[in-house]
Amino acid sequence: MKRRSIVAANWKMNGNLSLINDMITGLNAVHLTENVDVVVCPSFPYLASFTAIAQREGLQKSIHLGSQNVNEHQSGAFTGEISIDMLKECSVQYVIVGHSERRDIYKESSKLVADKVACVLDAGLTPILCIGESEAERETEQTNLVLSAQLQSVIDKIGIEKFDDVVIAYEPVWAIGTGKTASPEMAQETHQFIREFLALSNAEIANKVPLLYGGSVNASNCETLFAQPDIDGGLIGGASLKVDEFKVICSAAKG
Numbered sequence: 001m002k003r004r005s006i007v008a009a010n011w012k013m014n015g016n017l018s019l020i021n022d023m024i025t026g027l028n029a030v031h032l033t034e035n036v037d038v039v040v041c042p043s044f045p046y047l048a049s050f051t052a053i054a055q056r057e058g059l060q061k062s063i064h065l066g067s068q069n070v071n072e073h074q075s076g077a078f079t080g081e082i083s084i085d086m087l088k089e090c091s092v093q094y095v096i097v098g099h100s101e102r103r104d105i106y107k108e109s110s111k112l113v114a115d116k117v118a119c120v121l122d123a124g125l126t127p128i129l130c131i132g133e134s135e136a137e138r139e140t141e142q143t144n145l146v147l148s149a150q151l152q153s154v155i156d157k158i159g160i161e162k163f164d165d166v167v168i169a170y171e172p173v174w175a176i177g178t179g180k181t182a183s184p185e186m187a188q189e190t191h192q193f194i195r196e197f198l199a200l201s202n203a204e205i206a207n208k209v210p211l212l213y214g215g216s217v218n219a220s221n222c223e224t225l226f227a228q229p230d231i232d233g234g235l236i237g238g239a240s241l242k243v244d245e246f247k248v249i250c251s252a253a254k255g
């Protein structure tokens with residue numbers, strides 16, 4: 001079956017208003033293959049700006065706005081946090097959850113990540129659930145164990161059926177921002193494992209879930225990565241801050 005392809009830009013704590021303008025103009029000029037969606041995830045202060053500029057300039061309908069994080073509570077005394085309703089008011093459609101930088105630097109547990117996935121789904125938005133192993137875990141052959149545990153905690157929380165509305169991004173931590181991309185074969189092998197793991201709970205849903213690869217994807221390696229049968233697009237960090245390079249990556253998504 002044909003799965004949806006997604007290319008998502010995670011700007012992390014980078015970018016500014018000028019980049020929002022340039023990205024919207026640049027992406028509007030890209031010919032996106034049918035069945036390909038593009039998601040731009042700037043920092044919180046730029047979400048409303050993105051929407052305002054997109055409304056003013058017009059935006060291809062397959063380009064969407066995403067957030068890099070959300071708080072799992074609906075509202076309350078959580079200084080510095082952002083609720084799902086606030087994101088909805090800014091026209092956000094996708095939310096990155098469980099990025100390894102959130103898990104490592106901010107100590108987000110798999111339970112918290114699962115709560116956030118549930119919160120995003122309950123609001124009718126799409127979570128981009130990030131999973132991935134560290135270099136030490138790969139070297140000690142624990143990759144599949146780590147990925148299974150990260151996935152199982154979300155399955156336990158929301159049930160496998162709800163994965164129909166979940167996007168998964170596999171990002172080996174050792175490949176993030178390091179220039180050390182997983183080889184297409186290694187990435188494919190791990191994506192296939194993820195799909196097979198989901199299939200143990202529900203084969204039909206496993207076959208439908210878009211699986212994105214993330215970790216030093218750039219204009220030179222995107223085509224071979226996206227050509228792999230179980231890779232349905234990418235979660236792009238550094239290369240998504242360069243409009244021309246990101247356009248090349250979006251154009252390479254197979255749809």
Ligand SMILES: O=C[C@H](O)COP(=O)(O)O
Binds near residue numbers: 179
């Ligand atoms: O969310 C994106 C990933 O962390 C990948 O970042 P990168 O493309 O800079 O390696």
